[in-house]
Amino acid sequence: MGAGQAGLATAAALIARGMEPQRDFVVIDRSPRAQRAWSERWPSMRLLSNAEHSSFPRRPLEGDPYRHPTPGDIENYLHRFEAELGIDPVWGVRAVAVTRYGTGPTLCLKTTIGEVQTRNIVCATGAAARPRFPEWAADVEVEGVQMHTNAYRTREQIPHGRVLIVGGGNAGVEVAFDLANSHDVTLAVRSGGTEVQARRFPTHPRFSPWRRRNVAQEPPYDALRNRGVRIRDATTGAQGTEFTFSDGSRQTYQSVVFATGYVAGDEWLPTLPQLQRRIPTVTALPGLFVAGIPTHSHAKANTLPGVWTDATRIARFIHARP
Numbered sequence: 001m002g003a004g005q006a007g008l009a010t011a012a013a014l015i016a017r018g019m020e021p022q023r024d025f026v027v028i029d030r031s032p033r034a035q036r037a038w039s040e041r042w043p044s045m046r047l048l049s050n051a052e053h054s055s056f057p058r059r060p061l062e063g064d065p066y067r068h069p070t071p072g073d074i075e076n077y078l079h080r081f082e083a084e085l086g087i088d089p090v091w092g093v094r095a096v097a098v099t100r101y102g103t104g105p106t107l108c109l110k111t112t113i114g115e116v117q118t119r120n121i122v123c124a125t126g127a128a129a130r131p132r133f134p135e136w137a138a139d140v141e142v143e144g145v146q147m148h149t150n151a152y153r154t155r156e157q158i159p160h161g162r163v164l165i166v167g168g169g170n171a172g173v174e175v176a177f178d179l180a181n182s183h184d185v186t187l188a189v190r191s192g193g194t195e196v197q198a199r200r201f202p203t204h205p206r207f208s209p210w211r212r213r214n215v216a217q218e219p220p221y222d223a224l225r226n227r228g229v230r231i232r233d234a235t236t237g238a239q240g241t242e243f244t245f246s247d248g249s250r251q252t253y254q255s256v257v258f259a260t261g262y263v264a265g266d267e268w269l270p271t272l273p274q275l276q277r278r279i280p281t282v283t284a285l286p287g288l289f290v291a292g293i294p295t296h297s298h299a300k301a302n303t304l305p306g307v308w309t310d311a312t313r314i315a316r317f318i319h320a321r322p
């Protein structure tokens with residue numbers, strides 16, 4: 001389930017084990033428009049990892065390996081990979097639940113178009129399937145727009161006026177850069193304005209450490225301050241147009257963008273304790289596996305190179321199942 005990079009990597013690993021797409025397995029995705037998550041990200045976004053670190057093993061992205069690819073680059077890359085593998089996904093079908101038939105080896109997958117019996121199911125429905133909002137988001141009622149970065153595409157979506165971006169991670173920083181020239185932007189960050197993470201991989205491995213220091217980008221919060229963005233403490237609540245911050249201050253804003261992360265698309269899996277995990281990707285329900293979701297696997301499972309490990313492990317288990 002899921003035709004993103006995790007689903008395609010799993011398909012490739014199954015093919016490498018001699019299985020034939022559309023005969024021995026099928027890839028299904030809920031997207032009604034046959035579009036992957038990458039095509040829904042804002043066009044000005046650049047991947048954190050450079051092209052060299054943003055592909056499956058031995059299948060490099062075309063073009064300069066040291067550039068930071070766009071979401072479109074990855075979308076095209078996955079589209080080509082899908083065609084190369086001969087995968088013809090079934091689009092517009094969502095997984096709803098999975099159960100086991102009695103004590104036998106068969107699983108029952110409930111979907112939006114009915115139920116199907118199958119021996120193996122791979123959940124590849126993404127670590128960032130739905131936007132996450134803070135609890136107080138329900139109390140926000142601004143005059144402009146309120147949206148999650150998930151819905152952000154261009155600065156034209158945000159009316160002029162004061163904009164609060166809640167969350168100083170990579171998504172919040174990217175949107176703040178995009179809005180800095182056209183809007184009055186405040187970025188609310190949990191760390192109290194101190195840089196918490198390196199934003200990008202080193203650009204060019206051939207550079208000496210000295211040279212890399214010299215080509216290293218300006219820390220993003222400093223760069224944002226230099227463009228007029230205010231960096232302030234975490235937002236702790238809201239009432240209408242007024243927001244409160246962890247230092248006790250209050251301020252009104254016309255629009256708010258929540259850069260507050262995502263929730264995994266694993267809500268259709270059985271709930272704990274049935275899903276006790278002994279081996280990464282392998283669940284306690286025989287025949288049910290999870291690819292690409294770090295909480296079910298390893299920290300880098302949601303990256304292009306990282307999901308390959310999940311995929312090859314899952315294919316090995318499926319191939320070896322009696």
Ligand SMILES: Cc1cc2nc3c(=O)[nH]c(=O)nc-3n(C[C@H](O)[C@H](O)[C@H](O)COP(=O)(O)OP(=O)(O)OC[C@H]3O[C@@H](n4cnc5c(N)ncnc54)[C@H](O)[C@@H]3O)c2cc1C
Pocket residue numbers: 001002003004005006007028029030031035036037038041046047048049054093094095096124125126127128129171262265268291292293302303304305
């Ligand atoms: C803002 C952002 C920036 C990122 N930047 C980088 C980066 O720079 N470098 C990097 O390596 N990674 C990055 N990632 C992480 C990761 O590479 C992407 O999230 C990637 O899309 C994950 O691929 P996936 O196949 O695991 O999940 P997805 O691409 O989300 O694919 C899951 C698929 O499952 C489908 N689906 C969901 N629920 C169901 C269901 N119930 N039934 C059927 N189908 C379903 C969805 O339609 C989707 O097509 C970023 C993530 C985000 C959110």
